[in-house]
Amino acid sequence: MTTDISDSLLSRIIDDLAEFGWSLQTGFAPQSLTRQLAEECRQRIAQGTLAPAGTGRGHAVAVREGTRSDHIQWLEAGQSPACDGYLQLLDDLRVAINQSLYMGLVDYESHFAFYPPGGFYLKHLDRFRDDDRRAVSAVLYLNDGWQAEDGGMLRLYLADGQVRDVLPEAGTLVVFLSADVPHEVLPASRDRLSLTGWFRRRGDGVL
Ligand SMILES: O=C(O)CCC(=O)C(=O)O
Numbered sequence: 606m607t608t609d610i611s612d613s614l615l616s617r618i619i620d621d622l623a624e625f626g627w628s629l630q631t632g633f634a635p636q637s638l639t640r641q642l643a644e645e646c647r648q649r650i651a652q653g654t655l656a657p658a659g660t661g662r663g664h665a666v667a668v669r670e671g672t673r674s675d676h677i678q679w680l681e682a683g684q685s686p687a688c689d690g691y692l693q694l695l696d697d698l699r700v701a702i703n704q705s706l707y708m709g710l711v712d713y714e715s716h717f718a719f720y721p722p723g724g725f726y727l728k729h730l731d732r733f734r735d736d737d738r739r740a741v742s743a744v745l746y747l748n749d750g751w752q753a754e755d756g757g758m759l760r761l762y763l764a765d766g767q768v769r770d771v772l773p774e775a776g777t778l779v780v781f782l783s784a785d786v787p788h789e790v791l792p793a794s795r796d797r798l799s800l801t802g803w804f805r806r807r808g809d810g811v812l
């Protein structure tokens with residue numbers, strides 16, 4: 606399925622990134638797309654294809670239960686129309702960021718994430734010590750009707766000292782500079798589904 610992002614939405618994200626290092630857009634993705642993505646995520650959970658997430662990369666990946674408790678599955682192009690629609694949207698955003706901010710983003714890697722009730726991810730940065738290719742983090746939430754009392758907020762620790770909480774409501778996209786914004790996922794009282802990903806720069810070959 607194809608969805609277009611308007612030029613004004615792209616400009617808002619790019620201006621926010623340049624000025625504040627992050628951007629929050631409710632209604633970034635249409636309900637028709639987030640519902641299909643949520644359905645697909647639930648099917649994958651039922652099939653048992655989501656696995657406990659590791660932290661670190663390459664040889665350093667380790668499942669550390671004390672750090673995060675989400676289950677993930679990496680996306681590949683060609684798996685479903687909904688996933689391809691999402692990857693296309695994010696690729697349009699990648700191209701627009703490159704055109705305006707000259708960040709040299711070469712690709713986007715992304716996974717489904719499922720946090721069962723009580724799930725969390727302690728405060729962290731998305732850039733690994735041994736791999737600095739991740740430049741911009743992007744999370745699209747898939748949860749209809751999320752209320753503040755459901756918990757599960759993404760808490761961002763911004764460069765100016767402000768702390769901002771983001772509700773993981775379906776269609777909301779949050780984007781931030783991976784190296785600059787520590788963040789954490791607070792425990793929720795209901796299932797929390799999302800697609801989390803990273804725009805990457807070309808690496809120096811070190812993994
Ligand atoms: O789901 C979120 O709100 C953020 C997830 C996250 O920080 C991560 O996967 O690195």
Ligand SMILES: [Fe+2]
Nearest residue numbers: 729730731788
């Ligand atoms: Fe993160």
